[in-house]
Amino acid sequence: MSWLRALKETARSGLRVERRRLEPLVALRGAAGLAIVVGISLTLFGPSVAASSAFGAFQGAIATYQRSWRPRPVLALASGLSLAISTFLGYLVGTHSPFFLLLLALWTFLAGLAWAVGPTVGVIASSNAAIMLVTVTLPSSLVEAAGHAGMIAFGGVVQAALVVLFPIRRWGAQRDALADALAAVADYARRLRHDPVAPFDPEPLMTARLAAAVTPREARRRPAELHGARGVAERIRPVLASLADPALGVPLEGVERDRVRELLAAAATVLDGAARAIRNGESPAIPPAAAAALATPDTGAVLTGPARRAAARLIALLADVVEMARGSGTGAEPLLRPTLPRLVPLALRTMRDELGRRRSPVFRHAVRVCAVATAGYLLGHVLPFGHGYWAPMASVMVMRPDFSLTYARAVARFGGTLVGVALATGIVQLTHPDTGLSAVIAVACAFLAYLLMRTGYAVLSGCVSAYVVFLLGMGGLQWTQTVPDRVFLTLIGGALAMVSYAVYPAWETPRLRTRLADWLAANGRYAAAVIAHYADPGRGSDEVRQALLDTREARIAWQEALDKATHEPVRHRGLSRSTAEEADHALSQLGRTAMLMEAHLPDRDAVPVPAAAKLADALRDATEQGAKAVRERRVPRWDEVERALDAWDGEGVPDRVVRRGAGLVLHCLDDLSDALTDTSSPNP
Numbered sequence: 001m002s003w004l005r006a007l008k009e010t011a012r013s014g015l016r017v018e019r020r021r022l023e024p025l026v027a028l029r030g031a032a033g034l035a036i037v038v039g040i041s042l043t044l045f046g047p048s049v050a051a052s053s054a055f056g057a058f059q060g061a062i063a064t065y066q067r068s069w070r071p072r073p074v075l076a077l078a079s080g081l082s083l084a085i086s087t088f089l090g091y092l093v094g095t096h097s098p099f100f101l102l103l104l105a106l107w108t109f110l111a112g113l114a115w116a117v118g119p120t121v122g123v124i125a126s127s128n129a130a131i132m133l134v135t136v137t138l139p140s141s142l143v144e145a146a147g148h149a150g151m152i153a154f155g156g157v158v159q160a161a162l163v164v165l166f167p168i169r170r171w172g173a174q175r176d177a178l179a180d181a182l183a184a185v186a187d188y189a190r191r192l193r194h195d196p197v198a199p200f201d202p203e204p205l206m207t208a209r210l211a212a213a214v215t216p217r218e219a220r221r222r223p224a225e226l227h228g229a230r231g232v233a234e235r236i237r238p239v240l241a242s243l244a245d246p247a248l249g250v251p252l253e254g255v256e257r258d259r260v261r262e263l264l265a266a267a268a269t270v271l272d273g274a275a276r277a278i279r280n281g282e283s284p285a286i287p288p289a290a291a292a293a294l295a296t297p298d299t300g301a302v303l304t305g306p307a308r309r310a311a312a313r314l315i316a317l318l319a320d321v322v323e324m325a326r327g328s329g330t331g332a333e334p335l336l337r338p339t340l341p342r343l344v345p346l347a348l349r350t351m352r353d354e355l356g357r358r359r360s361p362v363f364r365h366a367v368r369v370c371a372v373a374t375a376g377y378l379l380g381h382v383l384p385f386g387h388g389y390w391a392p393m394a395s396v397m398v399m400r401p402d403f404s405l406t407y408a409r410a411v412a413r414f415g416g417t418l419v420g421v422a423l424a425t426g427i428v429q430l431t432h433p434d435t436g437l438s439a440v441i442a443v444a445c446a447f448l449a450y451l452l453m454r455t456g457y458a459v460l461s462g463c464v465s466a467y468v469v470f471l472l473g474m475g476g477l478q479w480t481q482t483v484p485d486r487v488f489l490t491l492i493g494g495a496l497a498m499v500s501y502a503v504y505p506a507w508e509t510p511r512l513r514t515r516l517a518d519w520l521a522a523n524g525r526y527a528a529a530v531i532a533h534y535a536d537p538g539r540g541s542d543e544v545r546q547a548l549l550d551t552r553e554a555r556i557a558w559q560e561a562l563d564k565a566t567h568e569p570v571r572h573r574g575l576s577r578s579t580a581e582e583a584d585h586a587l588s589q590l591g592r593t594a595m596l597m598e599a600h601l602p603d604r605d606a607v608p609v610p611a612a613a614k615l616a617d618a619l620r621d622a623t624e625q626g627a628k629a630v631r632e633r634r635v636p637r638w639d640e641v642e643r644a645l646d647a648w649d650g651e652g653v654p655d656r657v658v659r660r661g662a663g664l665v666l667h668c669l670d671d672l673s674d675a676l677t678d679t680s681s682p683n684p
Helices: 003-014 024-044 047-064 072-093 098-116 119-135 142-166 172-194 202-212 216-221 229-244 255-280 288-295 305-325 340-355 359-384 390-398 405-430 435-451 459-474 478-502 509-535 542-565 578-597 611-631 639-651 656-677
Strands: none
Touching: 003 405, 024 047, 024 072, 024 142, 024 435, 047 072, 047 142, 047 435, 072 098, 072 119, 072 142, 098 340, 098 359, 098 390, 098 611, 119 390, 172 202, 172 229, 172 255, 202 229, 202 542, 202 656, 229 255, 229 305, 229 578, 255 288, 340 359, 359 390, 359 478, 390 405, 390 435, 390 478, 405 435, 405 459, 405 478, 435 459, 509 542, 509 578, 509 611, 509 656, 542 578, 542 611, 578 656, 611 639, 611 656, 639 656
C-alpha cells in the first residue's frame, strides 16, 4: 500500500462515526461523580482546585470505560491516584525547569512501556501523562500542589464509590462475554448444517476466557450461572465439527446427514436459549421442538461409530449448558487473576523485560512517545502562542504502538478539536458564562463524552475539547486565551506523532513470517498432543488444553499482524497477500483437523494406539523445524511425518479416526508448503 493510500485509509478510519449501543445510565453516573467533585471543590477551595479535581474525576470515569475485566472501582482508584502523584511530582520539580523536562521524558517513556502490560494499563498511563501537562500549571505553591493532588485523588475515589453504591447491570460485561461465546457456537452449529467444513473464529471463546478470570474475592461473589458454561462451550465446538465433517462423521447425503442436521439445529436453539438466559440473568427457556429433537431415541439406530459417539457427547454437553445457565450445574474451578497489589510487581517485571527487546513495537512506541512529548513541549514554549502543553498533550493522547491507530487518531483528534472548540466558542459568545455556568456546561460536555465514547475517537475528541475549554474557563482563563492556540498546537502535536512513526516505525509487515512460524509451531504442538493421547489414553488432557490455548493465541497474533500489515505503506517482504491467504487457510485447516481428533479422544480404558506416539514425536519435531524454515524464507519439508505414517500403516490401525485425521494433518502441511513455494527463497 502506498503512503498516499495509507493516509487516506487511516484518515477515513479516524473520522468514522459508528452506531453503538449507548449506556446513558453509566454516562449519567460518571457525570454525577464529576458534578459532585466540582461542586465540593468550588464551594470549599475555589475554581483552580475545582479544575484539578475535575480532571481527576473525569479521568477516573474514563478509566472505568476501558475494556478490562478488572473491577471498575479499582480502575478509577488507580487512575486518580496515578494522576495525583504525577501532578504533585510535576509541580515539585517546576514546570519551567530542566528537571520537569526530564520528568516528562521519564513519565512518557514509562507510559509507552506500560502497553506491554496491556491496552488498559497503556491507555490509563498515557492519558494521565498527558493530563499532567495541564494540571501541573494550576497550583501556585507547594501547599496548593499537595491540595490539588489530594483533590485529584478524591475525584477518583468518588467515581469508584459511585460504581460500588450504584452498580449498573452487575457482572454485565462478564455475562455479555459468556453469552457471546455461546451465541458464536450456536451460529457455528447453524452454519455446519449447510457447510460441513465451515470455519470458526475462536475470538469469542478467548474473550469469554479472559472474562472468566476473577480475583479470589470476586470468585466468592460471582453468580452461579457464570460458573463452568464457558468450559462446556469449548468442549461443544469440536463435537459439533466432528459430527458434521464428512471425513470423520457421516456422508454428505442420506438419512444420517438428515439426523445430523436435525441435531445441529437443535443444538443451535439450545445454545441461543442459554445465551439469552445468561445475558439477562433469567432461567433458560428451551423450545419443546429442540428438546424433542435431542431426546429422539432413534439416534443410536441411525448413527454409528464416531458420529454416534459425537451425538451422545453433544446431547450430554447441551444438558450441562442448560443446567449451568439455570445456576444449578457444577462449575469448574475459577480462573484466578492476581489482585492489584500482586499485579504491580508483575507489571514492573514485564516492563523491565521489554527494555531488552529494542526492536519490539512497545519499546519503539515508548521511545517515540518520549521523544515527541519532549520535543512538543519545547516547541510549544518556543512558539509565541502560550499554553505550550497542548502540543505534547495531543501527541501523547493519539500515539499508539501501531501505525494505523496512531494516524487515524491523529486525524480524529484534530477534526474533533476543531468541532469541539468551534461549538464551545459559539456557546461562550452567546452566553458569556460565569464560573457556575461554565462548570455546569463542562459537566454536560463530560456526560456527552461518556455517552458517545464508543462511537468514535473524533466524537470523543470534540466533547473533550469543549469540556477542557469550559473547565479552564471556570478557572478564569478566557476562551480567547486558549482556543486559537490550542487548535494550532493540537495540529502540531498530531503532526509530530505522525512524523515520529514514519521516522522510527515498528512495521508488522516484516514480522509476518515470524507470526506465521509461531502459529505453525503452536499448531504442530496441539496436533501432536492430541495424537499422543491416542497412544496413551490414560494421560491427562492438560497438555492438550494448554496446546489449544497456545494455538489460539498464536492465531490471533497472526491475524492481528496481518490486519495491521494490510494498512501499512510497506511493500511485502517474502509474503504477498495471496500467499498469506493460502498459508492462513492451510494452518486453519490443520488446527481444525486436530480439533476433530480431539473431539474423539479415547477414554482412559480404551485400547492404546502405539504407532501414534511415534507420529506425535515426528509431527512435533517437523513443525518446529518447519517454523524455523518459514522464518528463514525456506520451504518446509515433512519427510519425517511421511515416514512415521508409512511405518504406522505397516503396523495396522485399530482406530480409524486418528489415522484418517493424521492423513489430513499431512495434507494441510503439504498445502502450507505449496503456498510458500513461490515466495520462499534463501536470503540474498
